[in-house]
Amino acid sequence: MAQASTGRKARPLSPHLQIWRWGPAMAVSILHRVSGNGLAVVGLGALLCWLGALVGGEASYANFAAQAGTWYGRIVLIGISWAFFNHLCSGLRHFVLDIGAGFEVKSNNIWSIVSIVLGALLTAAFWAVLLLR
Amino acid sequence: MGNGTSIGRVRGLGSSHNGAHHWLIQRFTAIGNLVLTVWFAVSLLLLPDFAYTTLRDWFASPVSASGMALLIISTFWHARVGLQVVIEDYLHDHGNKFAALAALNLVVFGAVAFGLFCVARLALGAA
Numbered sequence: 516m517a518q519a520s521t522g523r524k525a526r527p528l529s530p531h532l533q534i535w536r537w538g539p540a541m542a543v544s545i546l547h548r549v550s551g552n553g554l555a556v557v558g559l560g561a562l563l564c565w566l567g568a569l570v571g572g573e574a575s576y577a578n579f580a581a582q583a584g585t586w587y588g589r590i591v592l593i594g595i596s597w598a599f600f601n602h603l604c605s606g607l608r609h610f611v612l613d614i615g616a617g618f619e620v621k622s623n624n625i626w627s628i629v630s631i632v633l634g635a636l637l638t639a640a641f642w643a644v645l646l647l648r
Numbered sequence: 649m650g651n652g653t654s655i656g657r658v659r660g661l662g663s664s665h666n667g668a669h670h671w672l673i674q675r676f677t678a679i680g681n682l683v684l685t686v687w688f689a690v691s692l693l694l695l696p697d698f699a700y701t702t703l704r705d706w707f708a709s710p711v712s713a714s715g716m717a718l719l720i721i722s723t724f725w726h727a728r729v730g731l732q733v734v735i736e737d738y739l740h741d742h743g744n745k746f747a748a749l750a751a752l753n754l755v756v757f758g759a760v761a762f763g764l765f766c767v768a769r770l771a772l773g774a775a
Contacts, residue, residue: 552734555727562720563759566766569703576700599685606678613675644693 539627546631547605550598558595596641601634674729680722688719704770713771720763728756 535541568579582588608630611617617626691712695702706712731752739745 548734551727551730554723555731559723559727559759562723563763563766566763566770569700569707570766570769573700576703580698599689603682603685606682610675610678641689641693648693 539624539631543605543608543627543631546601547609550602550605550634553594553598554602557591558598561591561595593638593642597634597638600637600641601631604630604634604637670729670732674726677722677726677729680718681726684715684719684722687715691715707767707770708773710771713767716767717764720760720767724756724760724763728752 565579568576583592608617608626611626617623691706692698695706707716732749735745735748735752739748
């Protein structure tokens with residue numbers, strides 16, 4: 516352990532993002548983090564805005580609804596719903612991994628891709644039901 | 649950092665006793681989120697429209713108000729736990745990390761208080 520005696524700076528560094536070839540597990544992992552952060556900041560923020568607007572009365576809710584109906588409002592809402600369904604699907608994948616299943620390369624790759632695709636499909640289905648009802 | 653015993657070499661480098669509890673809270677709130685957010689999404693789809701009076705009527709139901717109160721607690725708790733991990737992963741300076749975690753806790757508790765107050769106000773009327 517010659518390294519340890521030279522102190523903190525001499526400890527070996529693990530290779531970072533640019534070293535590895537991208538695979539499905541890496542993509543689903545970072546998307547889980549990105550969508551989770553988006554939900555925490557934008558999603559929960561929008562939820563509180565919605566509740567606050569409702570409490571504020573009819574006029575303030577009408578203002579909220581008008582903003583939500585604009586093109587940028589729709590982009591934010593669709594973004595939140597995608598983050599929700601993506602985080603939901605990759606979160607369910609985490610439950611499976613938690614019990615020790617799904618670590619074999621082939622099934623890990625398959626379920627990584629499935630959770631990303633399913634998140635996008637559920638987002639599309641949600642808006643289809645919402646807009647076509 | 650010591651160089652002799654194995655405990656001396658790892659001291660100050662790793663977690664400090666709360667990892668399993670933190671991990672479990674993340675899972676428990678995830679299960680809560682799963683139930684409550686799916687209920688909320690389906691409830692939104694089942695509403696005839698999103699008019700002001702429709703939503704006020706929906707919030708006046710005890711089941712809706714209870715569900716929304718639980719949803720706020722569970723999602724913000726989960727968000728707090730998740731953002732804490734992100735902060736710990738990317739902020740390595742002890743002072744900055746402490747400040748970010750302190751700010752996170754203040755924001756989350758304030759946001760939950762505001763959300764619960766709004767739900768109570770909508771459920772109990774006064775408008």
